Amino acid sequence: MAKRARTRGMNAALDSGEAGVGEMKPAHAPMRPRQLAVASVVALTGSGLGLATYHRVAAKTPTFSGQATPAHTFYLNFPTAGTVQTLTVKPGQTVHAGQVLATMDGGVAAANLAAAQAAVDADTATVAADESPQAGAAQAAQDKLSVTQAGAATDSAKNALLLTQNNDQHTIAAQTVVVTGAQNAYNADSSDYAQQCASSTGKSPTTAATPTATPTPAPSTSSTTQLQFCQNLKSKVGHDATDLSMAQAELARLQSTAKLDEAQALDDVTQRQAVLTAAQQKVTAATAPLTAATIAADKARLTDAQAQVATYQQAVRNATLIAPADGVVAAVAGAVGDLAGPEGVHTYGGPAAQAGTQADQQPGFQLFVPNSGGTGGSGPASVYQPLLTLYAGPMTVVAQIPEQNMAAVHAGARTRLDVTATGTAAVGTVGEVTLDPARVPGTTTYYDVRIAVDSPPPELLAGMTVEVSLF
Incomplete structure (x- = not known):
């Protein structure tokens, strides 16, 4: 009876779904098909969000270095050589197109x-x-009037020649005095060094000319003081050599310019004299009838004279330097009294580009055009600087973009601009891409991209470093 009762109980348990002896009861009932579909969608959505987050982190916005640059830079010089007479602007000054910036001596013109x-x-x-x-x-x-006018023109040309010759003689004489003084100083200091220091060092700084001055007595001090004295004297001899080289080069330049000026003035005298001779011959032959050849020759002389007027009118205009556009004066290289010309203001770098000298002060862009070197390879390099540098147009940023990033660069693309020096930021728009790439061996190819700054920060100056981020 008892066995049958246990059997009925087990069967009842199986029928009701409850676990029997030695069996595990399921933790949850099996998922229905609808529940399984919902779970799958949730899992796929989570995977997609995770993948998108990874790509955002991995694809960080690239940043490139650029430089603030004005839209236009004008390097302004006089078209002809001459002495600066007035200079009416200074760095940082705002100017307008057509404004007179400087003038030069135009008496000869x-x-x-x-x-x-x-x-x-x-x-x-x-x-x-x-x-x-x-x-x-x-x-x-009428014929006599022509002779009078031609004579006046000839006299004016002769006066211009005399003025040119006098100016050149005065300038060359003054520079000759400078050369003589520099030579005397060099000779005296070289002689002092040779007599007081060369014997102790076993050599002289350079070959000296014949001494012309009484040697300066060496100080009777300790050997350390003597060594310092000789080092200072040697340095002075080097500076003397530099000054002498500069003075000689300037004298040679002035002599060459004087020859050209005098040749031009003499040619003008010759032409005016020819006109006078023709007028005088006409008076002499007043009774003879005019021929077609005579009339043609007179017209040809008039055409030549008109061409000369146009040439000298341009020479007079060239004596005035005019602002080509609205802008800001970035640099002024010369001063009143300096000699300036098409290549700029003639200056010299410091000896062997010593720290703190003009030759060591290199700007962010090429302003200096080497012309000739000093003596011995260590002397001063003769260079020319633009008389005036003018920044015009709005401030832009030029960045170099590697070729692998150029797919994201196009006209009108928006960029973020962070000014490193000031800690300010602005928004820019890509304006143009220079299609002449810079190829760096072993690295990659870069393109210059010019970016217009929408609202330039007041602190943004030309040459400042700007970090460019592509949106």
């Missing part, structure tokens, strides 16, 4: 223009007389 204009007047009168012949006393008076 003005004198030449006056002579050329007088020649035009004489030739015009001659041609007018040729084309409208007058009889008797009226014709003779």
